[in-house]
Amino acid sequence: MPASSPDPIAPMLDRRFDAILQDWIKRQTMAATARSDRIDEKELAGECREFLGAFRRGLASGESADIAKTGWSEITDFLSRISRSRAQKGFSPSETATFVFSLKEPLFGALRAEIANDPERLAVEVWRVTALLDKLGLYTTEVFLRSREEIILRQQKELLELSTPVVKLWEGILALPLVGTLDSARTQVVMESLLQRIVDTGSVIAIIDITGVPTVDTLVAQHLLKTVAATRLMGADCIISGIRPQIAQTIVHLGVDLSAVTTKASLADAFAAALERTGGSLTFGGAPHAGTSPA
Amino acid sequence: MERIPILKMGDLLLVTIQVDMHDQLALALQDDLTNRISAEHARGVLIDISSLEMVDSFIGRMISHIAAMARILDAETVVTGMRPSVAITLVELGLALEGVHTALNVERGMELLRRNVRTLARSAPRARR
Numbered sequence: 093m094p095a096s097s098p099d100p101i102a103p104m105l106d107r108r109f110d111a112i113l114q115d116w117i118k119r120q121t122m123a124a125t126a127r128s129d130r131i132d133e134k135e136l137a138g139e140c141r142e143f144l145g146a147f148r149r150g151l152a153s154g155e156s157a158d159i160a161k162t163g164w165s166e167i168t169d170f171l172s173r174i175s176r177s178r179a180q181k182g183f184s185p186s187e188t189a190t191f192v193f194s195l196k197e198p199l200f201g202a203l204r205a206e207i208a209n210d211p212e213r214l215a216v217e218v219w220r221v222t223a224l225l226d227k228l229g230l231y232t233t234e235v236f237l238r239s240r241e242e243i244i245l246r247q248q249k250e251l252l253e254l255s256t257p258v259v260k261l262w263e264g265i266l267a268l269p270l271v272g273t274l275d276s277a278r279t280q281v282v283m284e285s286l287l288q289r290i291v292d293t294g295s296v297i298a299i300i301d302i303t304g305v306p307t308v309d310t311l312v313a314q315h316l317l318k319t320v321a322a323t324r325l326m327g328a329d330c331i332i333s334g335i336r337p338q339i340a341q342t343i344v345h346l347g348v349d350l351s352a353v354t355t356k357a358s359l360a361d362a363f364a365a366a367l368e369r370t371g372g373s374l375t376f377g378g379a380p381h382a383g384t385s386p387a
Numbered sequence: 388m389e390r391i392p393i394l395k396m397g398d399l400l401l402v403t404i405q406v407d408m409h410d411q412l413a414l415a416l417q418d419d420l421t422n423r424i425s426a427e428h429a430r431g432v433l434i435d436i437s438s439l440e441m442v443d444s445f446i447g448r449m450i451s452h453i454a455a456m457a458r459i460l461d462a463e464t465v466v467t468g469m470r471p472s473v474a475i476t477l478v479e480l481g482l483a484l485e486g487v488h489t490a491l492n493v494e495r496g497m498e499l500l501r502r503n504v505r506t507l508a509r510s511a512p513r514a515r516r
Contacts, residue, residue, distance in 0.1 A: 280475075287471030294491055321483040325474040327467060327490035 101203070101217060102151040105144070108202045113144055115198035123194065130181045139174060144195075146170050147228075159227050168231060175235040185236040192229035196222065256282050258289040265366045266295045267359065269334075271304030279315035283322055290328050297366040298323050301359045303334030313348040320353050329354070329369070333362035391416045393423050399500055400424065400462075403435040403493075408442075413449040420453060424460045431500040432457050435493050437468025447482040454487040463488065463503050467496035 105112065117137050146167040153163025171192070178188045200218055207214050256278070261267045268286055272278075286298060300319065305312065320330040333356040335343075343350060356362040391412065394401040400423055402416070424432065434450065454464035465488040469477075477484065488503070490496035 283475055283478075284471060287474055290491070291471060296491065296495075318478045322471075322474040322478040325466075325469050325477055325484060325489055326471065327469065327492075327495065 101221065102148060104202065104206050105148045105151065108206075109144065109148070112198045112202050113141060115201065116140055116144070116195055119197060120191070120194055130183060131178075139191075142170060143167070143174075143192075147195075159224070159231065167228065171228060171232050172235045175232040176239055179236050179239060185233045188232045188236060189229040192225055192232060196225055199225075252278060252281055256285050258285050260289075260293055260295070261299070261363060262367065262370070262372060264294070264296045264370045265299065265363070266290065266293065266297070267299045267301060267363075269301040269304065269359075273307070274305060274312045274315050276311075276315065279319065283319050286319065287322060287326055290323065290326055295328060297329045297331065297369060299331045299333055299359065299362045299366060301334040301362070302332060302339070303336070303359070305334075305339075308339045308342055310346050310348060313343060313346070313350070317348075317350075317353070331356055331362045331366060333357070333359045390419060393419055395423075395427055395429070398427075398429055398504065399431040399433060399497075400427065400429045401433050401435070401493075403438075405438045408439060408446050410445055413446055417449060417453055417456070421456050421460065424457055424462050429462050430504045431463045431465070433465050433467060433493065433496050433500055435467045435496070436473070437470070437492070439473060440470065442473050442476055444480050444482065447477050447480055447484070451482065451484050451487055454484070458486070463500060465490055465496040465500050467491070467493050 117133075117140050120136060120140070121133055150159075150164045150167045153161075158164075159168060174191070175188055178191075179185075199221055203214060203217055203221070207217065251272075257269065259267050259269070266286070266289055268282065270282065274282070286300075289295070290298060300316065302308070302316070308316075316332060320332070323330045331354045332350070335355055335357060354362075354365065356365060389406075389412065391402060391404060391406075394403075400420070402420065404416075406412070420432065423429065432453075434453070436450075439446075450466060454466075457464045466484065467490045469489065488496075488499060490499050
């Protein structure tokens with residue numbers, strides 16, 4: 093069917109607009125999936141009226157084959173709005189899509205009454221409307237997913253920024269407590285912020301504490317080694333601390349060679365070692381760590 | 388042809404790279420430096436790259452080659468003032484410059500070099516005996 097030909101459904105919609113609308117609203121409120129707790133009848137009726145109006149104008153534009161065309165921009169805008177507002181109200185994406193799909197029944201009923209005497213044409217029109225409404229229904233799901241993805245991306249970025257604090261423990265000693273899994277993107281951020289802080293503070297020792305890193309596989313170990321190598325190139329030393337017994341076992345089983353790196357079991361040990369190397373010392377009465385005795 | 392100046396400080400040589408390195412310049416430096424080490428009987432070389440903003444694999448390899456050559460000529464090499472971006476690039480290129488000493492700035496580099504050269508000087512006669 094050529095896209096430019098006047099759509100036969102549009103005039104039918106004009107004639108039976110109110111009947112279809114009433115039928116549709118009634119079916120939705122009666123349906124088992126109706127969410128009267130989330131949306132009241134008046135609001136739903138308003139949305140239905142707006143959708144049906146926009147649907148009619150979209151059909152009248154004659155571009156029924158492709159909802160990406162400008163003739164359908166009104167209805168796609170409206171659906172984006174609906175999808176977002178319903179997502180906020182706690183509707184599931186399938187419930188939102190059902191809002192569009194539920195129009196099929198009243199619309200097909202009207203079509204049947206209109207062209208009952210021509211089964212051939214009825215079938216063609218029903219198929220066209222089905223295809224169109226399916227596209228629109230799926231569009232709401234797409235918008236829903238897109239808005240979710242935006243949220244996830246934003247949170248990911250925030251987490252990335254939050255999760256890489258470089259703290260100055262002492263004159264010349266930096267600590268980098270890592271929490272969460274180390275992937276390539278994070279390693280990059282960690283490395284950059286650590287190296288920059290080394291330059292800013294003129295530190296000679298950086299302690300990377302991996303107490304909060306849940307698992308260390310070959311990739312994570314590789315990332316750690318890269319960070320250590322880059323720190324060394326800058327002229328500072330690296331100590332890796334917070335290695336839990338299981339992680340020590342995994343590292344050895346994986347065959348990762350950490351012999352070139354100073355490793356300590358706890359941050360306290362690493363700090364003591366770092367102090368010793370920078371020539372400082374800590375004295376506590378009855379300190380639990382022997383390493384903290386004055387150098 | 389432009390050349391990177393090599394300064395002599397006692398038994399140490401000081402090289403500060405303040406222009407963008409291109410391959411020809413790097414090769415010339417390699418030549419000059421090995422000649423100077425041998426001529427001056429230098430015990431240590433300090434290369435300051437704090438104004439070097441970009442490195443490629445060639446320059447990275449050249450730095451480690453210079454260090455290796457200096458070692459053969461019995462001189463220690465310290466590379467100082469490497470920028471974070473340069474360090475990251477070198478690591479990503481897989482050039483960790485093993486065997487090259489590094490320091491945060493020239494001052495620290497000098498300190499490190501003096502200390503190493505002194506301990507070498509002290510241990511050398513003992514080793515011979």
